Amino acid sequence: MKIPYTKMHGLGNNYIYIDLFHFDMDEKFFPEVARQVSNVNTGIGSDGMIVIHPTDAADVGMRIFNKDGSEGMNCGNGLRCVAKYVVEKGIIEAEHFNIQTRANVVEAVVQSANGIVEEVTINMGAPILQRSLIPMVGTDVENVVAESFAVAERTLEVTAVSMGNPHAIFFVDTIAEAPLHELGPVITDDSRFPDQVNVEFVEVVSSKELNFRVWERGSGITQACGTGACASVVASVLNGKSERGNEVTVHLSGGDLVINWDLDGTVWMTGGAEIVAEGNYFFPD
Ligand SMILES: N[C@@H](CCC[C@H](N)C(=O)O)C(=O)O
Numbered sequence: 001m002k003i004p005y006t007k008m009h010g011l012g013n014n015y016i017y018i019d020l021f022h023f024d025m026d027e028k029f030f031p032e033v034a035r036q037v038s039n040v041n042t043g044i045g046s047d048g049m050i051v052i053h054p055t056d057a058a059d060v061g062m063r064i065f066n067k068d069g070s071e072g073m074n075c076g077n078g079l080r081c082v083a084k085y086v087v088e089k090g091i092i093e094a095e096h097f098n099i100q101t102r103a104n105v106v107e108a109v110v111q112s113a114n115g116i117v118e119e120v121t122i123n124m125g126a127p128i129l130q131r132s133l134i135p136m137v138g139t140d141v142e143n144v145v146a147e148s149f150a151v152a153e154r155t156l157e158v159t160a161v162s163m164g165n166p167h168a169i170f171f172v173d174t175i176a177e178a179p180l181h182e183l184g185p186v187i188t189d190d191s192r193f194p195d196q197v198n199v200e201f202v203e204v205v206s207s208k209e210l211n212f213r214v215w216e217r218g219s220g221i222t223q224a225c226g227t228g229a230c231a232s233v234v235a236s237v238l239n240g241k242s243e244r245g246n247e248v249t250v251h252l253s254g255g256d257l258v259i260n261w262d263l264d265g266t267v268w269m270t271g272g273a274e275i276v277a278e279g280n281y282f283f284p285d
Pocket residue numbers: 013064066071072073074075076077078165166198216217218219222224225226227228
């Protein structure tokens with residue numbers, strides 16, 4: 001099967017995008033195609049695959065598959081890329097529209113100049129804080145904020161936030177010393193997170209500035225994670241390190257995102273998105 005694709009990234013978090021407005025592919029192939037295209041040696045090389053599809057529930061729909069073929073429920077960097085793609089390809093002729101993910105329907109606002117989308121703001125909706133919905137098993141305390149977390153002969157403090165997908169946030173003194181390689185792969189598979197978890201280490205530079213590194217569920221270390229950046233700002237507020245209603249700049253390996261958990265309960269994310277390549281992938285079927 002010859003599959004037309006576009007490779008895009010948001011702050012270096014790169015996916016192969018398949019446009020089902022112009023190409024038909026049975027969904028049974030999605031996990032295996034995602035695994036194969038992600039392989040840097042035998043495929044194209046990416047953090048996973050995103051399918052852009054028509055839907056009755058919104059102006060456009062997207063599904064995200066991690067590098068290992070598992071399906072994520074949401075993807076912040078992917079949402080900005082999808083917004084750029086549908087506007088620049090003429091699928092949507094508006095600057096304000098809705099995108100459906102497996103988690104929810106969100107609003108996108110694009111800023112363009114001469115037909116090129118330069119920045120995208122997404123209303124990511126409200127964070128989910130209840131332990132059972134993250135999901136995380138443990139005590140009866142409903143919200144997981146600075147909870148003691150023993151792992152690999154260390155005792156850390158975890159704050160757990162779902163942005164439609166699960167995040168475990170650990171504050172560290174300096175980002176350079178974050179034990180990402182050592183603990184990322186261990187915590188992502190920890191049995192306290194029945195659906196696995198995205199693991200974030202966060203250094204608070206000031207109430208309006210965070211340094212951030214991520215080990216993503218299903219993909220490992222990536223340059224950026226949009227939902228993770230949103231979850232980290234929520235965690236920073238919950239731990240009294242940032243203020244709700246203020247913009248917080250999150251410095252990720254691949255660049256910056258501006259996040260605001262507003263007083264109405266919604267998390268806003270603003271950042272860029274880039275198209276880097278287009279072509280055909282030859283899937284052996
Ligand atoms: N990179 C993404 C998140 C992708 C999905 C995640 N790995 C999961 O399985 O939940 C982002 O930008 O949010």
